[in-house]
Structures are given as C-alpha cells and as structure tokens.
Amino acid sequence: MPPDPMMNFLARCLRPLACLAVIAGALAAPAEPARQILVRAALSDDAAQQRELITSLTGRADAALVALLEAWRTDALFRYAPAEGTALVVQLTGPKDDEGRQAAVRIDTGAALVDAAGQPLKLAAGDLKAVEHTTSLRRAMKAVADLADLADPDPARRFKAVQTIGQAQDAAKLAPLQARLEVETDAGVRRVLREAIALVQLKDPQDATRIAALGTLKELHTLASTDFIKRALKEAEEARNQPVLTAAREALRAVENHRSFVDFFGTLFRGVSLGSILLVAALGLAITFGLMRVINMAHGEMIAVGAYTTYLVQNVFGTGITLPFFGLSLGLPGLDLTGGAYQTYFLFALPCSFLAAALVGIGLERSVIRFLYRRPLESLLATWGVSLVLQQAFRLMFGANNVQVSSPVYLSGNWTVNDIIFGWNRVFVVGFAILIVFGMWLVLTKTPLGLLIRASMQNRTMASCMGVRTERVNMLTFGLGSGLAGLAGAFLSQIGNVGPSLGQGYIIDSFMVVVVGGVGSIGGTILSAFGIGGIDQVLQQYLPVVAPGLGWVPGIGGFLQNLAQDAAVFGKILVLAGIILFLQWRPAGLFVTRSRSLED
Amino acid sequence: MTGASQASPRRSRIELTVVAIIAVILIVVLPVLNAQGAISNFTLGLWGKYLCYALLAISVDLLWGYTGLLSLGQALFFTLGGYMHGMYLMRMIGELGQYKKPIPDFLVFLGWERLPAFWEPFSSFSFAVVMVFLVPGLLAYVFGYLAFRSRIKGVYFSILTQALTYAASIMFFRNNLLMGGNNGFTDFKFILGHSLAEPATMRGLYIATAIAVVLAFLFCRWLSRTKFGLVQQAIRDGENRVLFSGYATMHFKLFVFVVAALIAAVGGALYTPQVGIINPGEMQADKSLEAVVWVAVGGRGTLLGPILGAVSINALKSWATRAYPDLWLVILGGLFVLVVLFLPGGLVSIPARLKALWGKVRRSPEKPAAAASDTQPASAKT
Numbered sequence: 001m002p003p004d005p006m007m008n009f010l011a012r013c014l015r016p017l018a019c020l021a022v023i024a025g026a027l028a029a030p031a032e033p034a035r036q037i038l039v040r041a042a043l044s045d046d047a048a049q050q051r052e053l054i055t056s057l058t059g060r061a062d063a064a065l066v067a068l069l070e071a072w073r074t075d076a077l078f079r080y081a082p083a084e085g086t087a088l089v090v091q092l093t094g095p096k097d098d099e100g101r102q103a104a105v106r107i108d109t110g111a112a113l114v115d116a117a118g119q120p121l122k123l124a125a126g127d128l129k130a131v132e133h134t135t136s137l138r139r140a141m142k143a144v145a146d147l148a149d150l151a152d153p154d155p156a157r158r159f160k161a162v163q164t165i166g167q168a169q170d171a172a173k174l175a176p177l178q179a180r181l182e183v184e185t186d187a188g189v190r191r192v193l194r195e196a197i198a199l200v201q202l203k204d205p206q207d208a209t210r211i212a213a214l215g216t217l218k219e220l221h222t223l224a225s226t227d228f229i230k231r232a233l234k235e236a237e238e239a240r241n242q243p244v245l246t247a248a249r250e251a252l253r254a255v256e257n258h259r260s261f262v263d264f265f266g267t268l269f270r271g272v273s274l275g276s277i278l279l280v281a282a283l284g285l286a287i288t289f290g291l292m293r294v295i296n297m298a299h300g301e302m303i304a305v306g307a308y309t310t311y312l313v314q315n316v317f318g319t320g321i322t323l324p325f326f327g328l329s330l331g332l333p334g335l336d337l338t339g340g341a342y343q344t345y346f347l348f349a350l351p352c353s354f355l356a357a358a359l360v361g362i363g364l365e366r367s368v369i370r371f372l373y374r375r376p377l378e379s380l381l382a383t384w385g386v387s388l389v390l391q392q393a394f395r396l397m398f399g400a401n402n403v404q405v406s407s408p409v410y411l412s413g414n415w416t417v418n419d420i421i422f423g424w425n426r427v428f429v430v431g432f433a434i435l436i437v438f439g440m441w442l443v444l445t446k447t448p449l450g451l452l453i454r455a456s457m458q459n460r461t462m463a464s465c466m467g468v469r470t471e472r473v474n475m476l477t478f479g480l481g482s483g484l485a486g487l488a489g490a491f492l493s494q495i496g497n498v499g500p501s502l503g504q505g506y507i508i509d510s511f512m513v514v515v516v517g518g519v520g521s522i523g524g525t526i527l528s529a530f531g532i533g534g535i536d537q538v539l540q541q542y543l544p545v546v547a548p549g550l551g552w553v554p555g556i557g558g559f560l561q562n563l564a565q566d567a568a569v570f571g572k573i574l575v576l577a578g579i580i581l582f583l584q585w586r587p588a589g590l591f592v593t594r595s596r597s598l599e600d
Numbered sequence: 601m602t603g604a605s606q607a608s609p610r611r612s613r614i615e616l617t618v619v620a621i622i623a624v625i626l627i628v629v630l631p632v633l634n635a636q637g638a639i640s641n642f643t644l645g646l647w648g649k650y651l652c653y654a655l656l657a658i659s660v661d662l663l664w665g666y667t668g669l670l671s672l673g674q675a676l677f678f679t680l681g682g683y684m685h686g687m688y689l690m691r692m693i694g695e696l697g698q699y700k701k702p703i704p705d706f707l708v709f710l711g712w713e714r715l716p717a718f719w720e721p722f723s724s725f726s727f728a729v730v731m732v733f734l735v736p737g738l739l740a741y742v743f744g745y746l747a748f749r750s751r752i753k754g755v756y757f758s759i760l761t762q763a764l765t766y767a768a769s770i771m772f773f774r775n776n777l778l779m780g781g782n783n784g785f786t787d788f789k790f791i792l793g794h795s796l797a798e799p800a801t802m803r804g805l806y807i808a809t810a811i812a813v814v815l816a817f818l819f820c821r822w823l824s825r826t827k828f829g830l831v832q833q834a835i836r837d838g839e840n841r842v843l844f845s846g847y848a849t850m851h852f853k854l855f856v857f858v859v860a861a862l863i864a865a866v867g868g869a870l871y872t873p874q875v876g877i878i879n880p881g882e883m884q885a886d887k888s889l890e891a892v893v894w895v896a897v898g899g900r901g902t903l904l905g906p907i908l909g910a911v912s913i914n915a916l917k918s919w920a921t922r923a924y925p926d927l928w929l930v931i932l933g934g935l936f937v938l939v940v941l942f943l944p945g946g947l948v949s950i951p952a953r954l955k956a957l958w959g960k961v962r963r964s965p966e967k968p969a970a971a972a973s974d975t976q977p978a979s980a981k982t
Contacts, residue, residue, distance in 0.1 A: 295755045368941065376755050377664075377670050378944070380755060380758060381896060382940040385933040386933060389933035392926070392933070393930070508762060569771065569773075569774055573770065576766070580746055580764070
C-alpha cells in the first residue's frame with residue numbers, strides 16, 4: 001500500500017517550515033544583517049561553518065549582496081588586519097594613486113575604512129590577502145545568488161526568477177521555493193511558485209510526491225508545464241507506473257483543455273480585432289461605394305493620406321520635418337514636445353487625418369468623379385488612375401520606404417488575462433470601431449446632413465426636385481466617406497507599416513467586405529467585416545491542425561499539406577474562394593437593398 | 601460606341617487593306633530589316649513584347665469593349681499561359697542550371713531531390729501547349745460559370761475578378777507552390793532545340809507573335825460580324841433586353857470570357873521566352889488595370905484600338921521609365937484620368953472627332969454634328 005499522499009505532502013511542507021524556524025530563531029533577536037553574516041563567513045577558518053553561514057543567506061540576498069558574493073568569488077574581497085582590534089574584510093574601490101593604493105570600504109558596515117584619526121585609509125591590493133574560497137563554497141554562493149531574485153521587491157522579477165528556477169527542476173532549490181511560498185503575498189507569484197515547486201517535485205523519486213505534484217499541476221493547468229508533464233508521462237509509461245501515469249494523463253488533459261480554451265478565446269479576440277480593422281477600413285467605402293455607388297479605387301490611398309497625416313502630426317509635435325515637394329522643399333517646424341505632451345499627438349492626429357482625407361476626397365469628387373456618376377465602370381478606371389498618381393506622390397514626398405510612426409505609450413503593451421493576450425492597440429481598435437459606427441449612425445440618422453444624404457442617395461432626382469442641392473450633398477458625402485478612410489489610416493498606422501502602398505493592402509479586402517455585406521447596407525458591412533475577420537482567424541488557427549490530415553486527397557494531397565504550412569496565405573485564399581461561393585447563394589450580399597429598378 | 605459591324609462594304613475594304621499593310625509590315629518587313637541589320641535585336645525584342653501585350657489588350661477589349669464585362673483578371677490568364685510555357689522552358693534548361701542538376705534550380709534550392717510529379721509531363725512541348733490553353737481556359741470556365749450564373753455583373757464582376765487575381769498572385773508568391781515563388785522562372789536556354797541566345801530564334805518567336813496578333817484580330821473581326829457578335833454587343837448595351845428576348849446571356853458571356861482568357865494565355869506563352877522571365881509580379885491586379893488603360897487609350901469597342909493602345913503606351917513606358925523614372929506612374933495615372941474624362945473613344949476616335957469638329961466649323965452652328973454626340977462625356981448633371 002502506498003503511503004498516504006496527503007500525509008506525505010504535509011510532511012514535505014513542514015520540513016522547510018522547520019528549517020525556516022531554525023533560521024528565524026537565529027535571526028529573531030535582533031536580526032543580524034546579511035552583510036555581517038557574510039563577514040563572519042569570510043573571517044571563519046572552518047570550511048563547513050563558512051558553507052553553513054553562506055547557505056543561511058538563502059532567500060535574504062539582495063542585489064548588493066549578490067555583488068559582494070561575486071566580488072568574493074573573483075578575489076576582490078580582502079582580509080585587513082589593523083594594528084589593533086579585530087580583523088576586517090574590505091573591498092577596494094576608486095582610482096589607484098601613484099603607489100597603487102585605493103580607497104577601501106568595510107564590508108560589515110558598507111562605510112569607508114578610516115584610521116584612528118578618522119582619515120580615510122588607502123590600501124594597495126598587493127599588500128593584502130584575498131579572502132579564500134573553495135569549490136564547495138563557490139557552489140553554495142552560486143545557489144544563494146540564484147535565489148536572490150526570489151526576494152526582489154519587484155513582483156515581476158520575482159515571477160521571472162521563480163519561473164526560471166522551476167523550469168530548471170533543481171531539487172536543491174525546493175526548500176527556498178517553499179520558504180518563499182510561505183511569505184509571498186502577490187497572487188501571481190504565489191501561483192507560479194506553486195507551479196515551480198510542483199515542477200521540481202516531478203523529479204522526486206517518490207511516487208506519492210510526483211502524484212501530488214501532478215495534482216497541483218492539474219489544478220494550475222499552466223501552458224508552460226505541458227512539456228514537463230509530457231516528460232513525466234513518458235517516464236511513467238516506460239516504468240509502467242500506473243498511478244503516476246493516471247495522474248500525469250489527468251494533468252495533461254487539464255492543460256490541453258486549458259490550451260484549447262485559450263486558443264479559442266485568443267482566436268475569437270483576434271477575429272474580432274481583425275474584423276474591426278476591416279470594418280474601419282471598409283466603412284468609408286460603405287458610404288462612397290455603398291450609398292453613392294462610386295467605385296473609388298483610390299479609397300486605399302485615402303487611408304494612406306490619413307496614415308501620413310498622423311506621421312506629419314507626430315513630427316510636428318516632435319522635431320519638425322522637411323518634405324521635398326515637386327522640386328520645392330516644404331519645411332514644417334516642430335514643437336519639440338517631449339513626454340506626456342508628445343504622447344498626446346495621436347489625439348490631435350485623429351481629427352487632422354479625417355480633415356486631410358476629406359479634403360483630398362472632396363478635391364477628387366469635384367475634379368473627376370462628378371463627371372462619372374452615370375458611368376460606374378469609368379469611375380473605377382479614373383479613380384485607379386488617381387490612385388497611381390497619389391501613390392507616386394507619396395513616394396516622392398515621403399520616400400519609397402516605410403516611415404516610422406511610433407505608438408503612444410497608452411497604445412503599446414498588453415493585458416494577459418488567463419493566458420490570453422490582449423494587445424492594447426487591438427482593444428483600442430475594437431473600441432474605436434464601435435465608436436465610429438455609432439458616430440456614423442448618429443450623423444446619418446440624427447443630423448440634417450444625414451437626412452439630405454439619405455434622401456439624395458435614395459432618389460437623386462426627387463431630392464433635387466424638392467430643392468436639395470444634390471451636387472453639394474454628393475460632395476459632402478464623398479468627403480465624409482473619404483474622411484472616414486483617413487481616420488482608418490490613423491488607426492492602421494498603429495498596427496501596420498505606413499508606406500506608399502499601404503492602401504493597396506486594404507482595398508481588395510474593403511471591397512469584399514462591402515460586397516458581401518450587401519451594397520448600400522451599413523449593417524451588412526458591419527456583419528460581414530466581423531464574419532470575414534473571424535473566419536480568416538479561425539482558418540489561420542486551425543488550418544495547421546487540419547492540413548497534415550489532408551494527405552489522403554488523391555493527387556493533390558501532398559500539395560495541400562504543403563500549402564497549409566502557409567496558413568495565413570492559404571486562409572486568405574480560402575476566404576476569397578468562400579466569398580465567390582457565398583455570392584452564388586446570395587448574389588446581392590447579406591442584406592439586399594430592394595428597389596423597383598431593374599438595373600439595380 | 602462606333603460599331604465596326606455596320607460599316608459599308610467600301611469602308612470595310614479600306615479597313616482590310618490598312619490591316620493587311622500593317623500585317624505585312626509586322627510579320628515580314630520588320631524581321632527582314634532585322635535580319636539585314638537595320639533594326640537591332642533589342643528593338644525587335646521590344647516589339648515582340650509590345651505585341652504580346654497587344655494580345656492581352658485584345659482579350660480585354662473583347663470582354664470590355666464588346667461585351668461590357670470589365671475583367672480585371674486578364675493579367676492572371678496571361679501569366680498562367682506564360683507559366684505553363686515557362687515550365688516547359690525550365691525543363692529544357694536540363695543540367696545547365698547553376699546547380700548542374702537535372703531539375704530546375706529553385707527546386708534544388710528548396711531541397712528537392714526528384715522532380716515533383718506534376719512537373720514530369722512538362723518535358724513535352726505539346727503537353728505544355730495543351731496546358732497553355734487548358735489551365736487558363738478551365739479556370740475561366742469555372743470562375744465565369746460561377747460568376748455569370750449568379751448574374752454578377754458590372755463593377756461587382758470587376759471587383760471579383762480582381763480578387764481572384766489577387767488570391768492567385770499571393771499563392772504564386774509562395775515557394776510552397778513549387779512554381780518558383782518570388783523569382784518565378786528565368787534563365788531559359790532552349791526552345792524546341794533552338795538556343796534562345798540566337799537572334800534567329802528570337803526572330804522566329806517575334807514572327808509567331810505577330811502572326812498570333814493578326815489572327816486574333818481577324819478572329820475578333822469575324823466574331824463581331826456574326827450573329828453571335830451582334831448578341832454579344834447587345835448584351836453590352838442592354839443585357840436585360842437581350843435576356844427578355846429569349847437569349848441565355850450567361851452562355852454568351854461564358855463563351856466570350858473563356859475565349860478572351862485563351863487569347864491572353866497565348867500572349868503570355870509567347871511573352872515568356874521573348875522577355876526571358878515570368879514571375880508573379882505580372883499577375884497582380886495592377887497589371888490587369890494597366891491592360892485596361894491600353895484599351896481605353898487606344899479605343900475600346902474597336903478592333904485596332906487595343907493594339908494601337910498597347911503598343912503606344914508601352915513604347916511611351918519604355919521611354920518614360922528611362923527619361924522620367926519618378927514620374928512614370930503620374931504620367932500613366934494622369935493620362936488615364938484624362939482619357940476617361942475627355943476622350944472616351946480613345947486614340948482611334950480622334951480622326952472622327954476632328955472630322956466632326958471640321959464639319960461644325962464649316963457648317964452653320966445650328967446643326968450640331970451627329971457624329972460627335974456619342975463620344976461626348978455623359979452629362980454631369982445628377
């Protein structure tokens with residue numbers, strides 16, 4: 001009959017407690033500073049006592065002490081015997097004078113060494129004897145130094161230290177880990193401490209301990225422990241150790257369950273954030289293409305205008321910028337802001353991007369598009385021409401390479417909730433998409449301009465007869481759509497690269513989103529953006545899982561296996577193929593705007 | 601649009617004579633001059649390239665000018681044809697590649713020891729020729745069937761063909777497709793046993809291209825005069841009426857779409873050995889749009905227009921990319937906007953417009969010239 005695991009576990013927990021009690025007792029009244037213990041060890045002649053003293057520093061060492069231990073190891077600690085009084089341990093610092101002497105620091109107090117008169121004493125390294133150290137002592141010192149971070153005041157550093165120790169699975173570190181667990185208050189560090197202890201215990205020769213450890217790991221089900229559990233599982237299989245095998249299987253199942261949970265929600269979040277990006281990029285198009293039926297191939301360049309405006313605003317808040325402008329040179333002075341004031345540049349960049357893109361859009365509408373309202377195919381071609389010109393203009397003004405747009409601090413960084421990573425910029429894009437949709441809904445349904453826009457788009461002739469200046473409404477609508485594209489550009493500058501061909505990357509996706517959603521339906525655009533984004537991410541996540549099983553397909557099996565290694569590209573192709581098939585089923589998209597006209 | 605189909609017999613005779621003269625110049629005179637040394641090999645190669653592009657332009661015009669389908673996927677079919685022929689040419693390199701292995705260099709680079717199975721049959725020229733037609737034709741058939749069945753038309757058709765091209769190009773950019781990835785195919789050595797370094801081989805390829813262009817022209821001319829061609833043009837002008845008259849427009853459109861894909865594929869297949877490289881850059885959506893520019897500038901819905909446009913714009917490009925490398929895209933884009941806005945009939949409509957203008961000047965101003973009315977930009981009134 002195996003020993004009761006519970007009892008065993010308790011015994012394991014109690015042992016370090018007892019150990020701690022001894023140390024605590026020794027230090028209780030008044031706790032001897034770590035430095036003085038070190039000095040006592042250095043002055044001791046008994047190797048065993050030296051080791052004991054050094055080991056007693058375990059868990060109490062801070063960065064300064066680690067530096068002292070390092071000094072000892074590298075023969076930089078010296079024994080100094082003054083004429084009268086006890087021997088001291090000193091370290092030499094500062095520049096050497098002509099006779100090779102340096103200022104000395106007493107290790108026990110950390111103060112400068114002074115003579116009887118209170119004058120600083122200078123010593124030469126050659127006259128002193130370095131404190132000796134043996135191999136076993138060095139090992140003890142290293143163990144102490146390794147554990148020094150366990151007592152670091154910063155929880156993040158403690159977390160990392162514990163993680164490293166746990167993954168090394170060194171049985172010698174078990175006691176300090178357990179000692180730390182007793183005093184640790186930070187919940188995250190406690191959790192990782194328990195994981196580390198369990199990981200170390202996986203190496204324990206006793207079955208009961210291993211089973212208990214696996215139980216802990218099952219309870220914690222951290223992703224980092226997967227490989228260790230797998231190894232334990234394999235060992236148990238080889239040793240035909242049924243109880244351990246069962247425990248390991250259960251632990252592994254718990255971890256795998258957790259992994260699929262994390263994968264699922266991670267995919268969901270990435271899908272939503274990609275959907276938001278698509279939505280933000282396509283929303284402007286939903287107005288110009290959806291409502292006005294203008295095929296604006298320069299929509300992508302409107303996005304780029306927004307992104308470059310963000311870049312300009314950033315530079316104006318910084319050190320200024322000089323742009324070559326068709327032979328002339330256009331200088332923008334900088335405000336030379338730093339810190340928090342500089343970080344706010346992004347908030348100013350948003351309206352600027354909107355206005356810049358809206359102005360370019362209005363210019364485009366006035367100069368080209370207004371002649372082509374009745375010829376959609378020609379408007380496609382002409383705006384493509386415009387997009388070429390704009391791309392080249394970006395290249396001439398900003399250079400062919402990507403420009404640097406820095407993320408403000410409040411957009412970089414991420415939250416990790418339950419192993420699922422939420423990047424702040426992604427969360428922000430989701431929030432922004434919601435905000436912008438809401439704003440657009442407000443403009444279209446609650447403002448006089450929105451009323452005029454809807455009237456002109458539904459029946460231009462009738463609106464015109466009622467006295468609506470449709471020409472002006474067209475101009476403003478196009479400006480609004482372009483402005484939204486510019487706003488999208490400001491946001492996309494936080495996520496991807498800003499270069500002359502930025503817009504090309506989004507134009508096809510944007511059109512797909514609008515076509516699938518149903519031209520003229522803003523709701524459809526929203527739904528299709530999230531649908532396409534979600535499906536794309538699901539494919540990217542699960543294609544590498546499914547693809548290796550596609551070998552059976554006759555003829556092209558190996559080919560499919562090969563392609564699925566590029567899950568991102570293959571997923572995108574599948575999405576496009578899916579869209580073509582989807583349009584078989586619903587040729588007019590998700591939401592059809594019904595009309596009595598045959599040609600619609 | 602100026603319909604060539606209703607032209608008088610006399611006009612038709614004049615037109616044929618002009619075409620015959622141009623054909624003789626392209627097929628006979630230029631190669632002879634090259635053989636004599638009056639035209640450099642480089643110039644002849646350039647003309648070969650222009651004529652390949654002319655085939656692409658003809659295919660765009662057949663769809664856009666005659667059927668009203670603006671396809672932004674013609675560069676895809678062009679490139680597919682080029683790739684299929686390229687596979688044969690890659691096999692013909694034999695062991696003369698950098699790695700001195702019996703399989704193409706990029707496969708050696710990817711760690712392949714043996715030729716992948718689907719590369720095997722491309723050692724045969726006739727198989728490659730069949731594939732030049734089969735692969736683009738089949739793709740056009742399947743895509744066209746799906747698109748026309750669900751009555752996708754107008755700009756939706758354009759956007760979908762663009763998406764198709766985009767999907768194909770990102771696929772061809774991957775090494776895992778085993779089609780050369782980024783770099784595509786290059787470094788060709790032999791075609792049908794003739795060295796591609798020989799001027800005589802290049803001349804032969806040029807003559808084949810010129811003949812292909814003339815044949816494609818004659819085919820389109822013939823097609824546009826048949827009943828089929830008339831229905832085709834009727835679909836362009838009012839598809840619903842044709843549909844309600846009892847014609848299954850889908851079959852007409854599908855046929856034209858496949859034929860246009862085949863013409864483009866032939867262009868691509870001839871392009872590969874003459875230019876010496878084929879890569880996925882050729883199949884990006886931009887290239888399709890560029891081909892549309894040639895047609896628009898030359899004159900859509902006419903037979904000579906696309907050829908004229910392809911040759912003139914590419915000649916302009918050859919010159920401008922050397923003289924003003926920074927401004928080429930601005931010139932192309934600007935030219936496009938101007939043509940769409942102010943010259944919807946393209947270059948070939950200039951004589952008619954001048955004539956109309958002359959007529960206007962000569963006659964009293966009360967009688968507006970009828971010929972000019974259909975080439976005016978549509979009213980901006982909305």
